[in-house]
Amino acid sequence: MFNSFQERQPNTDNIISAKLKLNEFFLTYLSQTETTQYIHDLLNGLNNSTPNSTPTKLPTSPSTSPYKAHPSDEPVVFSLGEPTTPNDNIQEIDSLQNLQPDFTKSLNKEIVNNEEQKIRIEEPQHQAELLTQEKIEQNFVDETNKQTNEQDNVKVVEPKEQEKRQEQKIESVVMEQPQQPKPKVETIENEQDKIMVDTINTTNNTVNSNECTPPPQKIEQQQPTIKIPQFYFPNNKKITTSPNVNNDSFEFGLSTIKHNFELFKGQPESVDPITNNVINNNTNNCTTTTHYITSFDEFETIIKELYTFPRILNRLLFIYTLRTLRLNDICITEDKFVEFWKNHIYGKEPEELLFNILRKSEDSKYLYYEDFFLFSKTLIDFHPGLEFLSNTPEFQDRYQETIIIRIFYGTCRNKGRITVKDLKSNNFIRSLSLLDAEPDINKHLEYFSYEHFYVIYCKFWELDIDHDLFIDANDLAKYGSCSLTPLIIDRIIINAIFTKTLFGVKNKLSYQDFVWFILSEEDKTSETSIEFWFSCVDIDSDGFLSLYEMDTFYKEQKQRLDYLNLDPPVFKDLLCQILDMVKPDAIEKITLLDLKSSKMAGYLFNILFNINKFLQQESKESITCDQPMSDWNRFALQEYERALAEESLSYQEDDEDDDEEDDDDEDDRRMHIE
Known part of the structure; x- marks a missing residue:
């Protein structure tokens, strides 16, 4: 029992129950008639005996005592949590010779007082402490009944008298006032007494801290409220300001506008700012100064403090302001500018502004080819890298048409119309911002390179024999040294977007x-x-390339290869190679998604209708997909260098011809003189 008690965790209820069990066990042992008589006779005998007399041993019957005595001069002392040995169960009677006959009564009282002191709860405690006392009483009764049934080695002589004493002990524990703790008894009659005393002493702090101290009250702190800004705007009606605004405050924009207008040129209010004529004002002789915008630089000063738009967008916005306010001359007052800023600029993205400026009407949801002429014209007039075009109107028109088509090619693909979403998804505003950072127009390869325009227009000029800006199938067949098949040429003309x-x-x-x-x-x-060539090869427009369609295009390719005696492979052999490269989901057809994901669309299209590039592919050992420069930029660079070389060569030939003509004229002049 002692070992099992030692292994228990230091829980308050378990400790109290253990102490009460030990107390009850000790009282039960002392309440036996044989034990009481034996102790009484023993004490009387010690008082009358000599020092050499042999002490009488305790009864060894299990029914009376479970412990054995052995001759020893030191009392056996047990401590809770320490290991015991077989010799610890033997006690020496001589250690009891200094005890008084009333030791039993005083010791019992002392232990009970200590027990009461440890488990008592002070009166100032309220309902929580009373409930704890009731729980202790109930546990004590339950554990006592259980312990009585388990301990078979303890003989109960008078059960009724024992039960009566137990009830008295319970009442004394609950009702009596707390007393000061007694000093620890060093010499104890038997093992149970020592164990109980040690247990009470070792758990004194635990009882006081766990039972008598009320639990701390949990203080709930109010969490600060977090205001989450609105992140969903139905019908695209955003209330907050644009991220391009340096300060989200509407008042900041107004104060900035007002401050800049004070720096601009002003005139008295009684003078017309447009005609400079004096206005008769008999009601008020005092005049105030009115400030207004008279140039693009002043307009751009305000916009730059509020936004980070590209310079060409600022220029377009200035034109849009004059058009919206219906001003013939550049004279924008502060009130008109603030009204225009609130209705047309404030809270809008740069893509939305560009879309609103270029579209034909406020109800239009798309930008078409004609809408971009204002943009291209503004770019040519004000970009420093295009000043050389000012004296060549014909090239200005072709350059405008080229950059507009390239804008459509890079943003909307095959639709022929542009939305605000298309402008945002392709970072078109970022390309406009790069125009401000780099004045060399030829370094803007995506849309505005003049070298690329030169290559494209020269290629078209070579095919357009009558120079009417239109070419037919026969003209187009000459492109690339007649590399295209007749079937694909017809499909190109049929799928034209703008013609x-x-x-x-x-x-x-x-x-x-x-x-x-x-x-x-x-x-x-x-x-x-990829989308353009897919639509050309997809003859029936069913959304995928069938084996029949690919075979149809390859037949013309094979005929041209046979004419050159190149012994081309049959389509069945090529089909296995195509399927291995493209890896379509279905073997019998190839979708647009299959071509985009495989990155081998160009290889397939060259097999079907471009003989020169097909032969170049077959001569290469491997196909490289990822290259630092795109195929178009590489082609444009090579063709531009070739054109410059041809042009320089033609200049040299012209100079030689001029020199020969000069020599002939000199000879004729000399002959005439002679």
Whole structure:
């Protein structure tokens, strides 16, 4: 029992129950008649005996005592939690010779007082302490009944008298006032007494700290409220300001505008700022100064403090302001500017502003080809890298048409119309910002390079024999040293995007569609190019390339290869190679998604309709997909250098011809003189 008690965790209820069990066990042992008589006779005998007399041993019967005595001069002392040995169960009677006959009564009282002191709860405690006392009483009764049934080695002589004493002990524990703790008794009659005393002493602090101290009250701290800004705006009606505004405060914008207007030129209010005529004002002789914007630089000063727009967008916004306010002359007052800023600029993204400036009407949801002429004209007039075009109106028009088609090619692909979402998804505003950072227009390869325009226009000029800005199938067949098959040429003309809508011409290809064609032909890796050639090869427009359609295109390719005696492979052999490269989901058809994900669309299209590039692919040992420069930029660079070389060579030939003519004229002059 002692070992099992030692292994228990230091829980308050378990400690109290253990102490009460030990107390009850000790009282039960002392209440036996044989034990009481034995102790009484023993004490009387010690008082009358001599020092050499042999002490009488305790009864060894299990029914009376479970412990054995052995001759020893030191009392056996047990401590809770320490290991015991077989010799610890033997006690020496001589250690009891100094005890008084009333030892039993005093010791019992002392232990009970100590027990009462440890488990008592002070009166100032309220309902929580009373409930703890009731729980202790109930546990004590339950554990006492259980312990009585388990201990078979303890003989109960008078059960009724024992039960009566137990009830008295319970009442004394609950009702009596707390007393000061007694000093620890060093010499104890038997093992149970020592164990009980040690247990009480060792658990004194635990009882006081766990039972008598009320639990601390939990203080709930109020969490600060966090205001989450609105992040969903139905119908795209955003209330907050644009992230391009340096300060989200509306008052900041107004104060900035007011401060800048004070720095601008002003005139008295009684003077018309447009005609400079004096206005008769008999009601008020005092005049105040009115400030207004008279140039683009002043307008741009305000916009730069509020936004970080590209310079060309600031220029377009200035034109849009004059058009909206219906001003013939540049004279924008502060009130008109504030009204325009609140209604048309404040809270809008730069893509939205550009879209609103270029569209034809407020109800239009798309930007079409004609809408970008204002943008291209503004770029040519004010960009420093295009000043050389001011004296060549013909090249200005072709350059404008080229950059507009390239904008459509890079943003909307095959739709022929542009939305605000298209402008945002392709970072078109970022490309405009780069124009301010780099004045060299040829370094803007995505849309505005003049060298790229020069290459495209020279290629078209070579095919357009009559120079009417339209080419037919026969003209287009000459492109790339007659590398295209007749079937694909017909499909290119049929799938033209701008020729029919802009000019209403059939069976021909305009310069606008030729720009689209050459961008797709020379770079078959871009998504716009893949979509364009997919629509050309998809004859029935069912959304995928069937084996029949691919075989149809390859038949013409094979005939041309046979004519050159190149012994081309049959389509079945090529089909296995195509399926291994593209890896479509279905073997019998190839979808647009399959071509984009495989990155081998250009290889497939060259097999089907471009004989020169097909032969170049077959001569290469490997196919490289990832390259630092795009196929189009590489082609444009090579063609531009070749054109410069041809042009310089032609200049040299012209100079030689001029020199020969000069020599002939000199000879004729000398002969005439002679």
